[in-house]
Structures are given as C-alpha cells and as structure tokens.
Amino acid sequence: MKEVNYIEESHDRCADFGLSKEIRHSKKILKGDNLYKKLESKKSFIKLSQPFISKLYDFVKGSNFFTILTDENGCILNVAGDEKILSEAFSLKITPGAYMDEENIGTNAISLALTEKKPIQLSGEAHFISAYHRWTCSAAPIKNSKGQIIGVLNLTGYSDLLHPHTLGMVAAAANAIEKILEVKSSNAKLKNMKIFLDTMLDSIPSGIITSDLQGNIKTLNKYATELFGYDYLEMQKMNVSDLFGDWDKVIKSVKGKESFLDEDVYVNARRNLLQLNLSVHPILDHKQQLKDVVYVFNEVKKVRKLANKIMGRQAIYTFDKIIGTNRTFIETIEFAKKIADSRSTILLMGESGTGKEVFAQSIHNYSDRSKESFVAINCGAIPKNLIESELFGYEEGAFTGAKRSGHPGKFEIADGGTIFLDEIGEMPLDMQTRLLRVIEEGTVSRVGSTKEVVVNVRIIAATNKNLSEEVKKGNFRKDLYYRLNVLPLRLTPLRERKEDIPLLIDYFMGKKSKKLNKKKLEISSDNMKKLLSYNWPGNIRELENFVELILNTEKIPDFTSIDNTKIESTTLLQGAKEERTLEEMEKLHIIKTLKRYQGNITNSAKSLGIGRNTLYRKINKHGIDCSNFERRSTLEQR
Template sequence: MGEQVEQSSMMLEDREQLLEMYNSIFDIIYNWIVVVDRQGIIRMINSRYCHFLGVEQQEAVGKHVTEIIENTRMHIVAQNGRREIGDIQQIKGNKMIADRIPIYQKGQLIGAVGTVIFKDVVELDAYVKRVGHMEKELDFYKKELKKALGTDNTFDNIIGTSQALQRAMNLAKRVASTKSNVLLLGESGTGKGLFASAIHNASPRSEYPLIKVNCAAIPSELLESELFGYEGGAFTGAKKGGKPGKFELAHKSSIFLDEIGDLPLNMQAKLLKVLQEKEIERVGGVKSQKVDIRIIAATNRNLEEMVKEKTFREDLYYRLNVINIRIPSLRERKEDIPMLADYLIRKTAKEMDRFVTEISPAAMRCLVEYQWPGNIRELENVIERAFNLVDKEAGITLKQLPTYLVAEQETEAVYAETSLKEAVEAVERKTISRCLNETMGNKYQTARLLGISRTSLYEKMEKYGIEVSK
C-alpha cells in the first residue's frame, strides 16, 4: 500500500516536471503559438506572440481569441475540427502564415492550436534569399581572404612521402584538433609556415582566419602596438579610433608567431603574460580584455641554446614548447625531391599559364644531388627561374638551372643517366663556369684558356644561361 502511494506520488512529480518543461518550451519557442478550447477561449499563448500583439500573457489567457487576435479563425477550427495549413492572416498590418490544427482527446474535439511562423510572407522570402546570398558571399570572401593571406593551405598541400616528413605530418595532424600551443622547428624554407596553416585549418578554429606575425620583420619599437593594438591618442601619430592588435584579431583563432627566437626580451615577458592571464591590454588603454587564442610559434634558431645564453626566457620556452614538431630539411629527405619538383613545376605552370611539365633526367638528378641550404623555398625559386629561361613549351633541362647548382655536381653523376648530348652540354657548361670563376669573369682570358673564340664563348654563355656576376 505504502509502495503504491510512493509510486503514484513519483508519477505525479514526473508529470509536473514534464508539464513545466512543456511550458518552458512553449514559451521560448521561436514560433508564435496560441491554444484555444472548444469555446474559442485562449488557454495558452506564448510570450513572443503576446509581445507582438502588445498584450500581457495573463490578460490574454481566458479571453475569447477574437478579442485578442485579428482575423483569427481559431474558434472556427476548434468547432469544426478541420485543420487549416498555410493560411494567410493579416495581423497588425502584416501578412502572416498561420497553421490551425484541431486538438482531440480520446477522439473528442477539445480545442485547437495555432502557430504563426513569420510575420510577413514577402519579408520571409526576401529574408531567406538575402541570408542565402550573404552566406555564399561570406564563404567566398573567407576563401579569398585565406588565399590572399596565404593561409588556405591544408595537409594536402604538404608534399612528400619520406619517413621524416610523414612523422612530422602525423604529429601535426594529431595535435591540430587540440588547444595546445605548438612550436615548429626547422631550417629556413622547410615549410614551417605551411605547417602552421595546415594545423590551423584542420583545427576547430578554422572558421576564423589565421593571424600571422613575423617577429623578425617588425621593428622592435612597433612590435608592442602591432601585437597589442593601441587606443586613440596613445602616442603621436596614433590613429584616431585606435587600432586592434594581432592578439585581439586572433581571438577565437590561432596566431602564427614566426621567427619567435627574434622576439626581444621585453616582448617575451609581455607574451608570457598573455599566455598566463589570457588577457591583453591595448597600448594607452586602461582596461584589459579576455582573449582566447592558440599560439603556433616557429623558429629556425636553437631556443634551448638561447635559454642557456639567457636570450630567450625559459618560462616562455616551456609554455610554447608544449608540442614541438621538427620539420626536416630537404637534405634529410632527398627522396621527396622528384615529387616536390614535379609538384612545383605543375604549380608554377598553372600560375604562369605555361605548358611546361617536363624536366630532363639530368636536371632532375642535379636537383636531387644539390644540398639545398634554402630548402623548399630555394627549390621553388630555382624552378621559377627555369620557367623564365625555358623556351615556350619545352621541358626544363640543365641549361635552365643556375650555374652554382650544376657546378656543385660531379660531372659523372650528371651524365650517368643522360643522353650523350646532355652530358656533353653539362661538361661544357661546367667547364665554362669554372674558367669564368678562375679568370674572375674575364671573357678574353676564359676564351683563351678554353681554346675557343670569344664569339663562340659568348654564344655558349647565352645558350647555357651563364651570367658573370659583376
């Protein structure tokens, strides 16, 4: 008996909770809703609808629906039990789309529920079109902005299958979705910027643009206002309304601090404060503001050494070094060079609107053997230069590669996999370059040393694209 009482009181409690929940939903729902009984008396009406009608909820409930809502047919539906969907109803000068649905309980008609979905059909239509158009436009500009900022790269743009690169990529992919700060280490031109974009674009923050700062490129006296922004009148020459800094712009996004090793000590302290307090204050400002940012830092310097030498703050180093990814140099992954060269040739051909797609085996061999101190950026430059020298739709050969690059190779290595003609040309090219170096660019002496006429030397220099540096 006691158990039964307990059970039914629990059921009652459940019902009350359920009712309370339905009431809340009814009230917060975006649509405007009214419920009438069979006599057309309003039993429920949500506050949004009341607000539009300009009546109080308590005032409306209990009144006949015709007293509260113009042109209503709710009392008719509550009588005849026939649903009306999509009826146009004029209320307070607005055209509304009204749905009126009879309510039955155990087969008995007990009233009706009515909803009004938007205040004006024409406006709704125009609104939907406008929003759709704006969304498309926004998407377009987001993409364009990313392209313009060079931040539209994803992991698909990182070329290379070598183990060394794949290891770095796998780690980067794993950490992309986390909130952790990332430190990218690697020589200049290895792709640190590319990795930073790819990590950001694979993260939940990718809706917002990646903000880039090259710490080495901004004069130290401007760095603070660049990073933190300033209030109007903060200093002479300050913009009237002030200017947001890069940290502020990176709110909810990621900030790429390139060349972090070049950040002066005073700015290191300020950056540390941002990381600890997650707040920034504009130069000349009085109040601080919260920022939610993820830091992706990069450097080609040895930060550990710098910490030892006390030129880089140890506490900042640990904060930034939560995850560090070392990007291998091109020398450490020579097997990626052919694939990279092909990719860059295709990319350059597209950018320059040219049909060059081929590279001779000797030229490719030369690229693979070279030491690439400037890494992929240097490879990009070499390919772009070759495009400027190559005949219209011909392929790239040794002739279009810079002398320093070809001269570095052992001639045997060059002609081991090439045609006799190319091998002869490679030897000629190399010999001429060497002689020109020896004679410090003196063409008369070079021609004599080589036993050829000066005209012939000029012709060959032009053929091989050899230039004498002044």
C-alpha cells in the same frame, strides 16, 4: 432629362432580361450553407458598417423606413427597420441572401447605384416591378480606397415620405463607412508594416536600440535583450547612458553632425563588462531636424570575423597538399594531426624554407578552429617600436598617429582561432614578457589602456633558430621558451628527405608552368641525380625558386659539376658559360623580375610567388640596389 434617360435605359434592359413587372421577389436568393458562407465572407464589412447604419436608422426611426446593406453584387447582407414596413419587405423576400441587382429584380435604387456608380433616389413607378411602386428608395455605393464598389447602403420608405435630404443622409453614411474602411486599411498596413519591421529587426544579429536625445530608450530588437542580458520591459525603462559611459561623447558627436561609426566601446551588461562595436545614426524629422538616435551594437568577435573574411585572414593549406613520402616526414605529419585540436602551444622548428607556415595553416585547418581566423605575423619583419601595437593593439591617443577609435591587435583579431608567430626568436625581450602573460592569463591589454580583454587564441610559434642556445645567450626568456615548447615539432630539411625531390620538382613544375603560361621541361636522369646530390640549403623554397627559374629561361641546365654549395651551368642564362651558385641565380632572377615590373615590389613578389616581406629580405640579403629601377608607385611608397 438625364435622370429619365438612365431610368428608361434600365427599364429597357429589364425587358431584354425577360423580367415581368408582376414578379414579387428576386430571382436569386441564397439559402442555407450558401447564405452562411456569404455572410461569413462579409462579416468584417457588416460589423464595421453596423454603427453607421444604426445611426442612419435613428434619424428616421418610427417613420416606417428600413435599411438595406448589400455587397458589390447587390446581395443583401443586412436588413433593419420599423416593424410594419419590414414585415411588408419580408413578404416580398427582401431578406439576407436576396439579390437586388437589375437582372434579378429589375430597376431599383440599389441596382442603379451599382450600374451608375453614384447615389440614386427612386420612387413609385420608376421602379420596374409593380410591387415596389409604393416605395421611395435612396441608395449610395460604398467604395474602397481604389474606387471599387464593395457594397451599397439603401434606405426605403413609403412613397409619400419622399424627401431629397434622405439621399444626402444615405450618401453621408456611405461616405463615413468608406472613411472608416480607409482608416482600418491604413491601420492594417501600419500593423503589418510594424510586424514586418519588428521581424526584420529581430532577425538581424545586432543589438539595435533607439532613444530620444536625452538617452531614454524607446525601442529595441530581440537581439539587444540577449546581448545585454535584460528583458524587454527592463530595457525600455533604462537610459542608454546606463549601458555605456561614453554616451555623452556619442550624443555630442551626433548632434554635431559628426559620424560615430564602427568604434569599440565597453558596455555594462547584466552579467559582466562587454566590449562591443558601436555605430550611431541620427533620425531626422520632416524638417531635417535631429529627433531620435539609432544605436547598432555588434559583438567585436563577429566584426573581426567579417573583417577577416574580407581581408582574407584564412588558412589555405591543408595536410593533403603537403607532398612527401619520407618516413620521418610522414611521421611528423601524423603527429601534427594528432595535436591539432590541443589547446597547448606548438613550437615549429626547422631551417628556413622547410614549410613552417604551411604546417601551421594545415594544423589550423585540421583543428576544431578551422572556421575561425588564422592570423600570421612575422616577428622579425616588424620594427621593434611597432611590434607591441601590432600584437596587442592600441587605444585612442596612445601615441602620435594613433587612430581616433584605436585599433585591435593581432591577438584580438585572432580571437577564437589561431595566431602564427613566425621567427619568434627575433621577438624583443620586453615583448617576450608580455607574450608570456598572454599565454598564462589568456588576456591582452591594448597600448594606452588598463582594461583586459579576454582572448581565446591557439598559439603556433615557429623559429629557424636553436632557442635553447638563445636562452643560454640571454636572447630569449627561459620561461617563455618552456611555455612555447609544450608541443615541439621539428620539420625535416630537404637534404634529409631527398627521395621527395622528384615529387616536389614535378609538383612545382606543374604549378609554375600554369602560372607562368610556360611549357613543362623534362629533366634528364643524369641531371636529376646531380639535383639529388645537392644539399639544398634553402630547402623547399630554394627548390621552388629553382624550378621557376628554369621555366622562365626555358632551358635545362647542362650540369658539369655539382657539390654541396653550388651548381655550375653552361647554358642557364642566355647561354652564358659562367659558373653560378643557386644563390647567384636567385639574385639574377630577382633583378630581372624587378626590372620587368619597374621596381614595383607588389607585382614582383606576386610574379616570384613569394610575399612582399620575403622579397624585401632577399633584396637586403643579396644587396640589390633598388635605386637602379624606376620609382615605385605612390601607393606602394606609402
């Protein structure tokens, strides 16, 4: 009953379309270029369906049947069959390009398969037009993975050959085409995914390798071949253990579910021995069992450079931030610019507070190493028993408390850039010997290791001591002195460039007032004359601290007398009338700041605008007892 209903409904629609039962061919038939474009657009669908259509035809060959393949709109794409019935079909223009939909040729199995979206068998007078009454047709829609009809497969014969199994055969063939389309779509997705993953892996500037649990290399990216110097096929035949000797240790760690991340290893590249940074990750199957291993190799230099960016190991000062008009001082700046690109060692000499690190950073930023690391180390602030590991690094197990993966020294971290060795005159004699070797050979060896690591580092040393006198006293190696003193640079003390004092006061007044959120103070001409007559033994650092002091007290000192060692004030601290030197005022200001931050060195140093090590030195210098303040934080005590 249901079947009769949809056939009758289709016939009613045909009448509404104004179709005549006497028409003999479709109202819409593509020809010429239009047909060519249609067939080209469906070329892959026709090609993929052909084997299944041929198989279907083989079952009915010689029984006067022919097959039709249409697109989703009923346009015929392919016709094949027995010669006799095929010639009749051609006489009715059932050829590629003809539309078999309801609107153009009336009710037939193909049109109903499109409208009802299911397999349909139709015979005799169930067809709308009289010319098709002699035939029986079985059609089944072909759908994609989304359930959308993309075509119809039809088998047509004479009415007396009607058999229900015919529809089953057509439906089975259509289903087979759907399955192969699904497989092809999945394969295309997998292929695209592989291309995507390969492209993504090749774009990563790290050597990425996968292997089985025996170390046999399975896949690798392009960067790995460049890193190790082998081609793709060569590396696929290799074992990971051929690349680095610690493979057994690594695989044991991964099997034991221990992490192996961000550790330095030595690997055997084609041309030489490389030090690389390695991280290893397990690949688990659906049962969470270890199946394969991923190795990620990075050049140590790149890892260090990234770490330097994160940790802020960059120079911030440039020559245009250095203030001064003194002729000798300007000549010093010009000479510093001239030698900035030289690979020779620079020795900065000058009293404490003259801005040696400012010059070192400016030289680095003016050089061709400006985009690389700038690493500063104060040789006088590091305990003697730690300076070797700080400068040259250490291997795993080198001493009690050493990190499991070892640690790079400052020279390795500064590779490609600049290392600034401040207070070089404080370096122990045994370390001077090792430093001399680094300068001469360009290699460093970590504590506990026999391997030499090549480093390309520009050395800038600084001292406030007379190194030639230290050499005479036996406190400094003569050969190291001459290796460091290749490009000497003497920084002018503030007492020799007093015309720059007003400029510096104005600069620090603006900088500190913003930082402290204080109003700028005006210094009278009489007081300025007295400041100009002062010798400033602490140089620019003393002047900077003095400006910060008067901003914090919000009072200009009423100077009553001044000589080369002290400044007397009547109104400086809380209006007290007492004689104080700048050193005493500095001590009082430090004590006041420490009290404000409850003894927290980090916050106090930040407020004072100096480094932690500098604050520690000033605390020791002034004999300040920190036990008077509240206990520092647990983190800082560590």
